[in-house]
Amino acid sequence: MRGPHRGGLHSSPLHYRSLSLFVVAVAAVPIHPSRHPSIHPFHFGSPLSSHLPLPRLPLLRRTYIYTNIPPRRCVARRCATQLASPSTACRHRRPALLIPSSSQFPQTSRAAEGEGRMASEPVARAVAEEVARWGAMRQTGVSLRYMMEFGARPTERTLLLAAQFLHKELPIRIARRALDLDSLPFGLSTKPAILKVKDWYVESFREIRSFPEVRNQKDELAFTQMIKMIRVRHTNVVPAIALGVQQLKKDLGGPKAFPPGIHEIHQFLDRFYMSRIGIRMLIGQHVALHDPDPEPGVIGLINTKMSPMTVARIASEDARAICMREYGSSPDVDIYGDPGFTFPYVTPHLHLMIFELVKNSLRAVQERYMDSDKLAPPVRIIVADGAEDVTIKISDEGGGIPRSGLSRIFTYLYSTAENPPDLDGHNEGVTMAGYGYGIPISRLYARYFGGDLQIISMEGYGTDAYLHLSRLGDSEEPLP
Secondary structure (H helix, E strand, O other): OOOOOOOOOOOOHHHHHHHHHHHHHHHOOOOOOOOOOOOOHHHHOOHHHHOOOOOOOOOEEEEEEEOOOOHHHOOEEEEEEEOOOHHHOOOOOOOOOOOOOOOOOHHHHHHHHHHOOOOOHHHHHHHHHHHHHHHOOOOOOOEHHHHHHHHOOOOHHHHHHHHHHHHHHHHHHHHHHHHHHOOOHHHHHHOHHHHHHHHHHHHHHHHHHHOOOOOOHHHHHHHHHHHHHHHHHHHHHHHHHHHHHHHHHHHHOOHHHOOOOOHHHHHHHHHHHHHHHHHHHHHHHHHHOOOOOOOOOEEOOEEEEEOHHHHHHHHHHHHHHHHHHHHOOOOOEEEEOOOOOOEEEEHHHHHHHHHHHHHHHHHHHHHHHOOOOOOOOOEEEEEEEOOOEEEEEEEEOOOOOOHHHHOOOOOOOOOOOOOOOOOOOOOOOOOOOOOOOHHHHHHHHHHHOOOEEEEEEEOOOEEEEEEEEEOOOOOEOOOO
């Protein structure tokens, strides 16, 4: 079989067969929007349909087959087993690209037409091997400076080159995460929310791998539209993973009953979320470069003249609005720094980090002083312009964090809320606390472009958060 970089989808009959059956095995499970409202309709109605039409299949059920891949790459793979009788097989509805003709692959056609088996153990093995093969390939990192220089003057040629890079890079990153989702400890891989996320990743892998080689502007525009909708599909990955972790915590009996080795969950989530940030950054940057009328100084998602003071003010106002909704009042936020200072950065990333940190500070101050006659002290934000880093300090007088709890604030299994909201139930937008992933994810966003987040607490007084942002922009993204 030819390697993925030396031949297209149709360069090898064996490759073509495996990929065709891969689509049947993975994508044929019917999805009901009413049961899965978070799944975007792009699943079965994308521009990809012109290349790979999907059939209407009988009801399927899922089973697990463990493949005999070498031990380090052994993963559980789903296959679709047909419930309908052989007489009801879709022999008149099969599209040519999904099921090869009997002249090419007689065994496959006899199985599909005679016995009605849409997928079997060898098919599931081929699917697992395809994902494992791509997941073992080397990733290629990029830097903030490279993204700015490459996208400074987008042309048809530069956009075509970027699409060709993403066509090869995205399947590698997505396959790695699909493999991770299959091998989680303590039964986390079997939680319904985790299975849903894995479905999204496998579907996205399938769509990108099924897309023909990007050769011209028409291909590039179609590819851009496809990855744009893939980004939409993965919008709810973070709360879905948080739901799976919440389900696991309930099964284990809470933090006090965590078994040894639970740190593996944290390590997985760090890798998973860091990779997600990178995938969404690459897709978002490419899609944004197609904006016909970008704002002055903006290159894709990167604002070359971003004012941290302005972002801090907007993020603080958003956090105070959440506090007002939750408690009926909110402490003030004072911001200190040079209003005219700007530097290149991704505005949504900085907004998310400051929003999470200010939200935590507001909650701590509000709960400490809500029953007191004293006026709640303000939360203070200080923006400092250094030669190497831009540092943003967020200080509060909310009572601080016990020293024994400092080591847990960057884990995904810890929350300061006494009664975390049920993610599986009805929730009205953002809440002040409860999920336990705002702080650790903020640190990942800071580290993505070479920065960091540090928390220093004085129990009985308050907490200082130091957000370091690399202003040099030459650090390559970390590749888990």
